[in-house]
Amino acid sequence: MTPIGEHEVVVTSDFNVAKAFIEALGADHLSTAFQNSLWLEGWVKMLAQPRGITPLFCMVRNPEGRALLLLPLCLRKKRFRRIIEGADLGVSDYIAPVMASCFVPTPSEWTQLWQRIVAALPRHDVLRLTKVPPSVGNRPNPLTWISARHVLELQAHGVAISTPWETCALRIFSKSRREKFRKSWRKMAEFGELHFRCVTDPTEMTGLFEQLVAQRLHRFASLKRNDPLRDPNHLNFYRSLVANGANAGFVRLLLIEIDGRPVAMQFGVCHGNAFHLLIPTFFDGPWAHLGPGMLLSARTMQWAAENGFTYFDFTIGNESYKARLGAVAHDLHEIVVAGSWRGMPTLAAVRLKAWIKRRPLLLSIVRKCSRWSISPSRWHPRD
CATH class of the missing domain: 3.40.630 (Aminopeptidase)
Structure with missing residues (x-):
């Protein structure tokens, strides 16, 4: 070199x-x-x-x-x-x-x-x-x-996938989880004609994405949680991905529908050997207790494996549902360097925060006193 x-x-x-x-x-x-x-x-x-x-x-x-x-x-x-x-x-x-x-x-x-x-x-x-x-x-x-780095508490999660899917599913999911998926699919089929499909057409994807956004905003508002998609700039960013990435094969929208009506949807991107899940949501209805979000995740994993992907990335967030889908945690790092004296307070605060995180007892005390949330969640499919 x-x-x-x-x-x-x-x-x-x-x-x-x-x-x-x-x-x-x-x-x-x-x-x-x-x-x-x-x-x-x-x-x-x-x-x-x-x-x-x-x-x-x-x-x-x-x-x-x-x-x-x-x-x-x-x-x-x-x-x-x-x-x-x-x-x-x-x-x-x-x-x-x-x-x-x-x-x-x-x-x-x-x-x-x-x-x-x-x-x-x-x-x-x-x-x-x-x-x-x-x-x-x-x-x-x-x-x-x-050298000026530390490990974040926030982690990324993903799982290796492969074909034949039946063999891969045995490795990834527990016996009880596999049975629950089969039972949920069977019971959801009682509500009407049940289908899973991947949307690639840009026009159809645009319309479905707007339905996904509307459902997410409604659900997050009912939970009194902030949704990044309320920011017009964030929303326009994802709309631009749909407009420019569908034909290129970069973005995909996957869904389960009953009699042509969406029950759950997931939006993600394809890159290299991996499918990255970015935005999942599910729709209210009599099927909600059957866990349509988790069921769609499993179906999307199968679709990814059968379309040549070898890694399913749930991306960032420490939500517990990811482990139930076989995901393995990976550390993420943060690098902070002061470029002038004005940056010293930020550097000191970051180092103090990292020092506290490495001490579980002290961390629990700080959280109780300040209700300090270190691992913000972004997307939550329902189990």
Whole structure:
């Protein structure tokens, strides 16, 4: 590998330049779904720009001009502080770089490169990367080699899937869970003609997605819980994914319906060998006690396996239903670096919070005193 000191590091806010750079990384580049070009385009146009937040795309090339790495970030201002963070803004579940397949740095080489990336960034008071996964594709995520990191209590969950599905289901689900699924499907069929299907047509997906949103907003309001989809920018972001990602095979909507009426729906994205479940919901009705959300999750897992996916990603959140569907927890990391004296209070607060989390007794006391919720839930199918 060419010495890191000879690599070029450039930062741009132009998404078109970043998109061309991702293409230059090669068709076999490594990334998560949340750094996919379709995802980033919607993120820039529907979230960053309307909020006056500056996208930052860090691009690394070797001396021969070969594209090696792109790291999507953003710069926002909060009171008197300038904060650089991952390209998230509440929608991206993982923060990671996009890497060429030939880019295989050692931890020491990455440390040198990281110092150059930070030096190339605009002036900032805090650099904070949250929800950093341990790997990108089949490679270690080099962001986890940064020393200024700690493990979050928030975790990601997923499970390896395979065919034949009958054999995979024996491995994933308990005997009682399999029997419960069979019984629920049989009883739900008593209400009418029962079907599971995957929607790929953009026009139909658009209409069904609006039904999904309306149901979620109604359900969350009845539970007196905040739903991110109430934010028009968030909602427009997902609408843009539907509009631009359906034909590309990036987004899929799956549902169970009775006599053509949706009973439960799930919206997710396809990337590499994985299907990522993002938004599940179910509809009220006499079948609600049969657990249509859990039943649809199992059916979606089967669909994913039979369509060539080898990993079903429930993404972030520590909800208990994921374990009942065979999911395994994976740690997520957070990196916080102070860029100036204004960032020191943030750094101190993050370190204190991480220190408390590592002490269960103290953590329980803090939670009882302040009702401090550390693991926010986002989506909840019903069991």
